[in-house]
Amino acid sequence: MCRGRELLPITCLERAKELKALFGSLLQKSDHTITGQLKKNDKLRLNVNEPLKWKESFEKLICSQNGLCLFRAFLVSEFSEENIAFYLACEDYRATKPSKLATKAKKIYDEFIECDAPHEVNLDHVTKAITKENMEHPSLSCFALAQAKIYTLMEKDCYPRFLRSSTYLELSRKSKTG
Incomplete structure (x- = not known):
């Protein structure tokens, strides 16, 4: 699986709008790539x-920095951003140093899995029970089932x-005609 949380900008919605505009401007470029200004010294190459x-x-969507950003913005519009946020938190967790596993595991559990968590993901009772049991001895794989x-x-x-959304359909149409 790919990792991407650290690649996400602070405000994905703003980034999604910028990406849509940049992809739209590709039609007017002859070399099929454009460099857009993200922050003062941070450039992004678009194809x-x-x-x-x-x-x-x-997998290809979420392994693409741009794709992940647009997908996350789409999930925000559908009020289901907690799914990608949990997935990315698990990816980040799997890269955690052993000394910090327990603290990070509790934070993820409290935010996404516990009943009435602030960003509770939709998991069946059995998966929640297994994950809660895994929390007794946090390991790098304690969220594997829930993440899957x-x-x-x-x-x-x-x-x-997402593939049927107007944003994606517009971008793919422009890509085909560009």
């Missing part, structure tokens, strides 16, 4: 065919809706 690759698989369930939920439910 006109990038949105077409996102349709190949959910959320990944599957996004892949089978959110991802197809």
